[in-house]
Amino acid sequence: MEHLTSPKLTPGVHCLSLRHKGMYVTSMPYPEESQFYDAYDATAYWCVETQRGFGPDGAPVRPDCCQGDRDCCKH
């Protein structure tokens, strides 16, 4: 089961350098969470190459940005 509030980053789609806190805490999904609110995304992202919320090209990093043919993306 996926977290309701954590984004799903897909290898092959999203840049492998994209990071968020959920990737670093050893949490478990909370199965009943969806009873109390709908999905939302409060996630802060960063690039593992730059260690900040902007990629090597200076643009922000987020799942919608860090995919496809962005020059700095690593797949």
Add this chain to the structure above:
Amino acid sequence: MAKYSWPEKPTLLGTPVKRLDGPDKVTGRARYTHDINRPGMIYGKIVRSPYPHAKVVSIDLSAAEKAPGVKATLAYMKPGDEVHYQGDPVAAVAADTEERARDAARLVRVRYDALPQVSSEAQAMAADGPKWSTTQPNTRAGQRAETGDLEAGFRQAGHIVEQTYSTHVITHVCLETHGAVCEWDGDKLTAWVSTQGVHQCAQGFAQALGIPQTNVRVITQYMGGGFGSKFAPDSQGIICAKLAKAAKAPVKLMLDRKEEHLDTGNRPSAFAKIRAGVSSGGKLTAFDGQSWGTGGAGAGSGFPLPYLYQFPNRRRVHTDVYINAGQQRAMRAPGHPQGCFLTEILMDELADRVKMDPVEFRIKNAPPLAPNAQWIKYFQEGAKRFGWDKRHATGDPTPGPIKTGMGVSAHLWGGAGRGSQAHVDLMSDGSVVVKCGTQDIGTGTRTLVAIVAAETFGLPVSAVKPEIGDTIYPFSGGSGGSTTAASVTPAIRTTSVNALDQLFAKVAPTLGVTPDQLAAEGGRVFVRGNNSKGLSWKDACKLIGTEPISVDGKWEDGLSSSGTSGVQFAEAEVDIETGVVRVKRILAMQDCGLIVDKLTAESQAYGGVIAAINFALFEDRILDRVTGQMVNPNMEWYLLAGMSDVPKIDIVLNNMPERGVIGIGEPPTVSTASAIANAVRNATGATIRSLPLHPHKVLAALEQERAGGTN
């Protein structure tokens, strides 16, 4: 009984155990990253953009390189790069003293081409407003959710409330600022970092510097607050490591308070225009919310809405708004305090429409009672404890300028863990060492590690030596999401149980029994049911021989779970002549599964409540609308509660050992601000739908109420 379970009759679990490191902290022996000093160490300083939005034209390091004591310089950006917020790092220097590093930083000449900047959500959303980026739009459609039949829900409504609610941006204000001390030995890096995740930080250093992770050691023995903002080396960590490499000397680079406010994260703002319906009988029928918020330069701002209560027909559409300000980071229960406030103020307004008591109204619309959903119980029990029956209707009728009111709010959090590993050594002299690569971020994890091992071995907590905060110890996750206790304590329990089994195997022949007949309690290893037939712990360990019992273990399922609930009550006093709000008392009803240490669990709740009082009444990151500069990047004008602002706080923890361990770091900070705001509404009769509850807002709401009403 399953091999791995918590004891049915614990002697330590759930009792108030004082922090093992308390004396070290209060005497100054505890060494935080700020306190680390290495032989030959020099100091780093980052040059940051004064502009919230600009293009870098040129960076000239030559004068800085020639400055006295300078050992290294570094251009972090290059000509043509775009800075997106005040405080964006541009260059750095390292010198033999902090003063010389600051002097040299001032000699770095950066030419900027200033660009129009966006400093508010309203500016960003204006059709003809300035742009936060030369390449990116000012807004982005966020998540959208729709359930049920919205129009049918509104047709069922006897009353409809339509209002706009909001919360503001606050920063983490970690008492220990972000930073690191980096020291190279050839191609191996040792970094003392103020971090919430030593193993995670090591990975960050390795990947950003292009070195093997096995060449990085990260140490965090003590940490002065992170609240979600310290999971990676960040730019300052990488800059520190690069300066150390260039200077061939250890470098200390700790941020100052201004840098901390500008560039280490914040809680995003939250706005929502809400239309909500309630039946004449007090059942929620419909919720339609358009929400937006800013997480700063290019970062999201999502939050749950509606929160917790059961609107059968609902729609929510969110928009992320980008401005030229530091990016958001996870902050203690990301999204929940915002969603809770926006929903809970609405709940009181709806309760008034149907003339129901707010507690009764919430009980009517709360999710049904369950182990992870104790709200109905807490509303009922909390109301009795708090004296809710003495609450007057909205608007304190007492003559005079001081009005008093009560408010209530509810919250939830997940808090499940997994994945930690541990190592236990039992020595022949009876000493016990427990190693785990977790870190104590001020929550008491070091003490929890010792408690669980001591409980398992039947020893006092002082007999266990916990070793944490170092990547030389077995892997553990970052301390965030209230996952640490639920990740670490099962690993310590399983590893300790396995070590004890090995000790029993050594002792059993001496006592003429089989290992499964043995127990360890009260500093003795003895035959179960015959306490006199046994050995003291020390004598038992003498049978270990020259080779210690060394056991590796890991988190196993069944010792922890997820899902906590809480309710908070607040009583506040409002001076309607000055607008000043004072919180008189808070009652926090909270569960976290099996309580490991009552004292540190309560401490988490106290801290969460006080942090939320800051959110409600004091903190506010203020950006100048014209220049985009933060006008209060300090601890003088960025307000925080003082001791006299902290009210009486009663914590009632509901111990639920059958659920296993669940984290408590985040949930207690979610509800407080909403309960206070509802107490202010109850006191004054004026609804303040926007945090913080600063005096000018209170006075404006009172004025509006006198002019015709805020409801």
